[in-house]
Amino acid sequence: MRIGQTSFIVFISKLGGSAIGFLATIYFARVLGAEVLGYFALALALVTWLTVPSGAGVVGVGAAMKKRMSEGTDSGEYLTASLLIVGAVTVAIVSTVILLGDYVDAYVGRPVxxxxxGLLAVQVISEFTRDILSGEQKVHISGLLTPVKISGQSLTKLGLVVLGFELTGLLIGHAAGGLLVGIVGLYFVSSEIARPRREHFESLFEYARFSWLSGLKNKSFDDVDVLVLGVFVPSALVGVYSVAWSIATFLTLFDTAVSSAVFPELSKADAEDSRQIVSKLVNDSLTYGGLIVIPGLFGSLILGERLLRVYGPEFTQGATVLWILVFASLxxxxxxxxxxxxxxxxxxxxAFRINLLFIAANVVLNVVLIAAIGYVGAAIATAISAGFGxxxxxxxxxxxxxxxxxxxxxxxxxxxxxxxxxxVTAGLRAFEAIEFGYNIIVLLTLVSVGAGVYFVTLYGLSTEFRSTVVANSPVRIPQRLR
Incomplete structure (x- = not known):
């Protein structure tokens, strides 16, 4: 797997940052409760959707820029053209949010x-910077920005929450981390500003007029359920659901790393008309897409209630939602x-046509199932639409x-x-039989043992996995262990 080392670097970077965010979320859940987390989740859902305006939006242009820059010609011209478009669109959206502020406040339930x-502007800067780095085939650097972002967010949030700012502290802290990524990321950008010509704008729009919906599809999967829940259920249940989502998202770090690492390689191989390499890369990405989520699905079924108990007693009601969301993520x-x-x-x-079908299915299913059976319906709708897509x-x-x-x-x-x-099931029953009362110790023990069993077993069963580990290991593995 040629992209193995890049994928691993991106994964480890995301894992480190997400682990910090994971622990911070536990603290916020126990200190602030599900209701405040619900308000925060609704505000972030609005922000992420607002980064996808109609037409050739911010996300569409970013994807188009990444594609055109990865082809290796006129990088500076495409960068400048994209910057002009994204800047203009962002100013328009931010102005609209300010003008319609009363409606935003009414929907979330707090003056936000x-x-x-502000979060919208910061998120655009952060995403745009990372798209530039990906376009320059610096996916490993882009990946390393993840722990920078999450660490900055978590530390700022922690400090402000300790000082008593609650929801305001969460929002300001989230913005601080995104701004830090934009500043640090720009340091590694090597493309220079160059005067774009009309054909550069036309090329970006030609790609963006389809690719913007791909960004909308990603937002649809991540946040449409949260947005619809905000209409039908109390904020506390939105908070429970968002915590379950955060755990499911944590498990998808490796497949996200794989897709990030594969894209520039796929794009380059396609530009060189190397169809055999393209097919091989697609096969590799499917091979490793579920590497972490598959054991995570089993783990969420067995340990879901205990894991949510760490966040607080009110979060254990989300155990069913958790495993369904992990399955949807797979x-x-x-x-x-x-x-x-x-x-x-x-x-x-x-991709545009597929995304259109996916989004329509996701929105309709969420509205129908949430109205019918509540917040569990949101998870079911997400899983069905993911399978369809x-x-x-x-x-x-x-x-x-x-x-x-x-x-x-x-x-x-x-x-x-x-x-x-x-x-893991046998171990859990053993702990329950002796009535061991320290839930966190039970979780850490069973997760560690389970992870070890999974990877050792897979290493023994799969020649492909074994070859990948050997090829990408920083140390030489003895022949007898291969």
């Missing part, structure tokens, strides 16, 4: 409109790899590329996870 406007992870390939081979038109994405990409589904590798990952689940 000015924070939403399906969406595979869809993400397929859609990543579609965009990389310069077929944003097909995965199937459609597969057939569309299969019509363009000849690639194989790594059935054997995926089955071996499930087998290793199944063995892990059996041992």
């Amino acid at each position: 409109a000015s924070f939403v406007a 399906l969406y992870g595979y869809q993400k790899q397929l859609m990543n390939a579609l965009n990389a081979v310069d077929r944003p038109d097909l 995965m199937v459609v994405s597969f057939f569309v990409l299969r019509a363009l590329l000849s690639f194989s589904i790594p059935h054997g590798e995926i089955v071996r990952q499930f087998l290793a996870a199944g063995l892990m689940a059996g041992i």
Whole structure:
């Protein structure tokens, strides 16, 4: 797997930062409660959706810039053209949020409109900077910015919450981390500002008119359920749901790292008309897309209630939601790899149509199921729409590329996870039999043992996984262990 080292660097970077955020969220949940976290989740959901305005929006232009810069020609011109477009669109959206501030405040339930406007500007700066680095094929640097961002956010939030600022502290802290990423990331940008020509703008818009919906699709998967929940359920339940989502998202770090590392390589191979390499990279991305989420699904079924208990007693009601969201994340992870390939081979038109279907299904299912059965319906709607999107994405990409589904590798990952689940279940029953009362020790012990069993078993079962570990290991592994 040629992109193994890059994927691992991105993954470790995201893991370090997310671990800090994970611990910080536990503290905020125990100190502030589910209701305040619910207000915070609704404000962030608004921000993330507002970064995808109609037409050739911020996310669409960022994706187009990343694609065109990765092709290796006129990088400075594409950077400048994108900067002009994104700047103008962002100013317009921020101004609109300020003008409609009363409606924003009424929806969230707290006076947060000015924070939403500021967070929107900061998030655009952060995402745009990372798109530049990805376009320059500096995915490893872009990945290293994740712990910088989350650490900055978490530390600032902690300080402000300790001082008693509660929701305001969470919002200001979130903005601080994003701004830090923008500043640090710009230091590593090597492309220089250059005067763009009309064809550079036209090329960006040609790609962005389709790719912006891909960004909307990502926001739809992450946040449409939270936005709809804000209409139908109390803020406290939104907070419980958002905590379950944060755990599921934590498990998707590796598949996100894989797609980030694969995209520039896919784009370059496609530009060189190396279809065999493109097919191999698609196969690799599917092989490793569920590497972490598959055991995470088993773990969430067995330990979900105990894990949520760490956040506080009121969060344990989200145990069912948790495993459904992890399952949805697994399906969406595979869809993400397929859609990543579609965009990389310069077929944003097909990705556009798939994304349109995905978004429509997700929105409709969320409204119907949340209204019918409450916040569990949001998780079910997300899982169904992710499965639908995965199937459609597969057939569309299969019509363009000849690639194989790594059935054997995926089955071996499930087998290793199944063995892990059996041992973890036995360990849990042993702890319960002796009435061991320290929940955090039980969790840490079982998660550590489970992870060890999973990876050791997979290393023994899978020649592909074994070869990947050997090829990308920083130390030489003795022949007898291969």
